[in-house]
Amino acid sequence: MSILILAACQRSAPVELPELARAPYRPDSGNLLIQCGSLIDGRSDEVRENVSVLIEDGRFGRVAGGFAAPPEVPVLDLSEYTCLPGLIEMHAHILESFEELVDLTLYYGYSLDDFMEKGREYSQLSIDAGFTTVRNLAAYYGWADRELRDEINRGESIGPRLQAAGFYLTIPGGGGDLLEVGGSEDAIPQHLRMGVSRSTEQFRRNAQTAVDGGADLAYGGIPGEPEMTAEDIKAVVDVAHTAGLRVAAHAHGAQSIREAILAGADTIEHATYIDEKGIRLAIEHDVALSMDVGAGDWMIEEGRKQGWIEEFLRKTIETTQVQRENFKKAHEARATIVYGTDVSIYPHGMNAIQFAYMVEWGMSPMEAIKSATSVAARHMGWEDRVGAIQTGLFGDLVAVRGDPLADISTLEQVEAVVKGGLVFKAPPGKTR
Ligand SMILES: [Zn+2]
Numbered sequence: 343m344s345i346l347i348l349a350a351c352q353r354s355a356p357v358e359l360p361e362l363a364r365a366p367y368r369p370d371s372g373n374l375l376i377q378c379g380s381l382i383d384g385r386s387d388e389v390r391e392n393v394s395v396l397i398e399d400g401r402f403g404r405v406a407g408g409f410a411a412p413p414e415v416p417v418l419d420l421s422e423y424t425c426l427p428g429l430i431e432m433h434a435h436i437l438e439s440f441e442e443l444v445d446l447t448l449y450y451g452y453s454l455d456d457f458m459e460k461g462r463e464y465s466q467l468s469i470d471a472g473f474t475t476v477r478n479l480a481a482y483y484g485w486a487d488r489e490l491r492d493e494i495n496r497g498e499s500i501g502p503r504l505q506a507a508g509f510y511l512t513i514p515g516g517g518g519d520l521l522e523v524g525g526s527e528d529a530i531p532q533h534l535r536m537g538v539s540r541s542t543e544q545f546r547r548n549a550q551t552a553v554d555g556g557a558d559l560a561y562g563g564i565p566g567e568p569e570m571t572a573e574d575i576k577a578v579v580d581v582a583h584t585a586g587l588r589v590a591a592h593a594h595g596a597q598s599i600r601e602a603i604l605a606g607a608d609t610i611e612h613a614t615y616i617d618e619k620g621i622r623l624a625i626e627h628d629v630a631l632s633m634d635v636g637a638g639d640w641m642i643e644e645g646r647k648q649g650w651i652e653e654f655l656r657k658t659i660e661t662t663q664v665q666r667e668n669f670k671k672a673h674e675a676r677a678t679i680v681y682g683t684d685v686s687i688y689p690h691g692m693n694a695i696q697f698a699y700m701v702e703w704g705m706s707p708m709e710a711i712k713s714a715t716s717v718a719a720r721h722m723g724w725e726d727r728v729g730a731i732q733t734g735l736f737g738d739l740v741a742v743r744g745d746p747l748a749d750i751s752t753l754e755q756v757e758a759v760v761k762g763g764l765v766f767k768a769p770p771g772k773t774r
Contacts, residue, residue, distance in 0.1 A: 372763020
C-alpha cells in the first residue's frame, strides 16, 4: 500500500526538500513531514515501522502510519533511519570545558565574550550530537548561560533549548567556586562568584537573585562532605519552589545525598556514594538521580596522556567504579535515573557515550533512551514541551541508522537533527 502511494507521489509534483537551518532563523517555526523507517516515541515501549510525523509551526502534529505526504509541506526522508525524540542532557556546563580544568585560574581573565564564544561552539556541538534540550548547571561567569539561552531562543545562534541556572550557589571554596586551595578571594573577579554565600540568609538572597534574574532552576553545590548545611539547602529550595523552579543538588557523599533529598532537592547530581537509605529516600520523594557514569574512562585515558596528577587519576578510577556499582543498585531498586553526564569534563558533542555505560550497568536500551527523553523531561518540568514525539510537543527529533535497541551505541552517530521543525542536520541529499 505505501509503495503505491510513494509511486503516485513520484508521478505527481516532486517532493520538496526542507532547507538546512542556518543562523539567524525563526525558532520553532518549522513545517515539515518526516518519514521515519522506525520510530521510538520516547514514552511507549512499542517501536513503530514506516511512520510519517507531521510538524506544524514548530510542534508535532499528526503521527500516522505510512508515507503519504500532504502537498506543500517539505519532506525529510528518514525512511532508512530510526527516529527518536530530541535527546536531553540533564547535566551540562555548556560554556566551560575540560581544557581549563587543569588550571581554573585561567577563567579569572575570561570576559563574557570569551565564555560566549565557547558557549556557541559547544551549543552547536550539542545539536550535532542530537541533544536538543540541555539543562545547564550554572556558569562560572554569572548569567552567561542565560545570555546564551536567550541568544539561541532569538535564533541568533544554533543550540539546544537551555535551562539556565545562572550561577553556582556554594560556600566559599566549595564546588562551583573558583577559589583555589591557598588562593586569595580578592584575586577572583566578583562576576565569577555571584552565588558564593556565607550564611543561610545569604543563600536565600542569592537564590532569590537567581529567580528574579530569570534562572530556570537553582543549582547548589554540596560535594564530598556536606558543605551547605541542611538549612542552607532548605532556604534555596524554599525560594526556588515558591517560584515554581526545580533545584538540582550536587552531592557525592551518602549523607549529603540524604540531606539534600530531605531538604527538598529535585535531582541529585553525581550521587556517587549513594547508599540504600539514600536510594529509598529518592524513590519516596520522587527525586531523580543524575549519575554521570560515562565520563570516567575517557578522563582516565586522557589524564594519563596529559600527565594529570596521579592522586587525581587514582580518585577518578575509584569514584568511577563505585558510582557505577551504585548506579546498578539504584536502578535495580527502581530509583529514577535521568541522563546527566557532566559534559565539559569530557569533550562537548560526545554526550551520547554514556548510553552504552548505562546499558552495561543494568538498564535496558529502552530505559536508557527514556532517561534522556520522557523521564528527563518530567524531572526538569518540561514534559509539556519536550521528551516525546507526541502531538503538541515541540518538534524535536533525531535519527540514527540502525536499531538503538539492538546496539545502543548507534546513538553516538546521530545523522539527523530537527528542532522546532527546523532541520539542523541531515544525511547528504536530504535537504536543499
Ligand atoms: Zn557538573
